[in-house]
Amino acid sequence: MPISFTPISYEDDWSGSSWTIDDEDNLSSLIAHIALGQSRSVEKILKETGSNFPNTLGSAITGARGLLTRKSAEDPYHRDGWLFQIISWIAARKQNTEAIIRAPHMNHAHKGLDGLIVEMSDNKVDYVVICEEKATENPRKKIIEQVWPEFEQFENGERDHELVEIVTSLIDRHNPEYCDEIIEKVLWDQQRAFRISVTGSSQHQTDKAKKALFKGYATTISGDPGKRRAEILIIDNLRDWMEKISQAALQKLDVEIQNV
Template structure:
């Protein structure tokens, strides 16, 4: 299993603690590399233990991906060492931001893999291309047995943080509140129709029109953080309040936490491995 999910009992949601297995780490790195290269079919083939098809990245795609996986950037490190005081301070801020953006985008890719493993028959949006992209981090759609009607829509929020509880309380819970109030219905429906148009044998607009909106909508919150955030042997305190904010049945709320000894160091190491794999794929 690329990412193992260990469930924990809580009334807040269907909660699980995620773990990247040592034996499957190289396979996970390869999946993420193909996702960054926008080769989702090859990523799925690796997940299914099939040989990926040779597709040479176009233009500067591979170089752009490697830069997104690299933080801090060399020019900012150089300024931090030898620039003026003003330039050092500006470089310090850019370094901090670049690390946060790299980690956030990388964790979105990890979360995509975890979601694909948990819902292998769901239709999912691809991870974002741009760092710090606005909007939802992802959608998952499941159809009913007929394959023509929407059974459920899962709206995903992914966060990588050294202090996740504050981030969840100040950002994710208010975001869910705006969704439940209907303030973002137009954005959600636009993305849903776009995703559904890629599903064979379904009329996207008809499926959306016939959907029971409140009954189909679910939420998934995923967090990457450090082991120092573990309390009383678990991470349940991070998602406290999920039930009161989102409401609905227990099954409509899902959360997971992936813990590293140090979240920044752990994601930096993984980013280096993915960047190396991207370069390897691009050189084939």
Template sequence: MPITFNQALTAECEFSEWTISNKSRAKLIEVIAYLYLRQEENAQRVIDALEPRRRVSKGRVAESVVRKLTAPRAEDVELLQSGTATERKAASKRIKTSIIHRDGLLFQYISWVAARLELPNGYMTSPHVRQADKGFDGFIIELDKSVREIKRIVLCEDKASKSPRNLITSSVWPEIETLRRGDRDDEILAELVTLLKSVPGIDAEEAVDEIFWEGAREFRVAVATGENRRRAGSFLHIIAGFKTVAGGELEARMAGVLAFKDVRTGLDLLAREVAAKVEEIANV
């Protein structure tokens, strides 16, 4: 598998540390490249060790994808080196923001692959197209054996950060509290119905009507960070408080951490490799 999972026992959640296998790194890069090109079926075929189907890239999709994977912009780097004081300050801010947005979107794609491996029978929303999209980062449903009723709804939050604990407590926990209060039930319902309509043979609205809403909702938090955030041999401290914030049974709370030696350097290298693969696929 392109991502391996090392489970850890904790009362907070079902926790795992993710590792990108060196042996399967090329496979992960290919899966992510197809996802960026909006070829989800081909991404799944690569995961399943099947040959991707040839599809012609439409318009300037590949060019747009490579642009999203490239940070910082060359013009900002040039301004940082040779611009006026005002231009350098503005360029520095744009460079920082562009890297954060690039890394955040890329990690959402990595997290999608991890979710597909961990929950192979789930129906999932596609990864975001736009950087810095608002709202929850992913949505997974699992159906019962009859494929007619909803067993669980998993709401996903994905974060890539050099200081993940601060981001978790200031952003993710408040977001989950908002979801538990029901403040965004209309958004969840809209996503749910749209996703269910892609499932053959199910009456989407009837399935939604039959849900025990509060009991079906679960949460999954995924974090990409640096090895320097490891404490006492683990990253469990990053998601401390998950149980208190999300409530529910243990299996209703999932979390995973993907660690790089340096998170920005690691994601930058991966982005470059994915961009190269996108261009290769588009030019075949």
């Protein structure tokens, strides 16, 4: 599998993991197939069910190439942001094979939640995990200026209508018979949790650096430490690495073209 995880935490403030990319070739293949609209098949493969990728629809390749290509040499940010959301989705699926996880967005310019995870047991919701996923060379600045304000909106109930709609549609897809009953029993103010995923550099390797990076998490989101999850992918030369991964994924699409 392409990603492995090392646990990280700070007292009762937050916990999560640091990611290591173990197999870039495998990762680029998964990204290419997600770009083709095959996230369901990727999900089965990540669950190690023995599944294979389906035949590729030839007309899907053009759109997939568009997702993997930055629009200009000066502006890789939207493409890289989408790529990181895909990597974060892959990580989340590997970390929890049983959770219900919203499929990746298929649009660089998507507005709204970066991701959402519903953790369930015995036909009840344990946590609704609200995800913010940022590919950035300035993770602390991004967390303070964008992530904390987003999380506070959800924590204060300002976007409950959005949350309820997404969670309902996810549960209805996986457990339609009991969907209404499950939703009625969700304690929205108690069962929501939050997951930050950011890119960092080698300067964030130490525990001290990670503590500083996620400083303020417990004051932004109060309550049980299980509500505060923190994930980091440490990559130096972020833009160059993202370009390398996207080019590798594009090469995977070239192989798919030959097989159509």
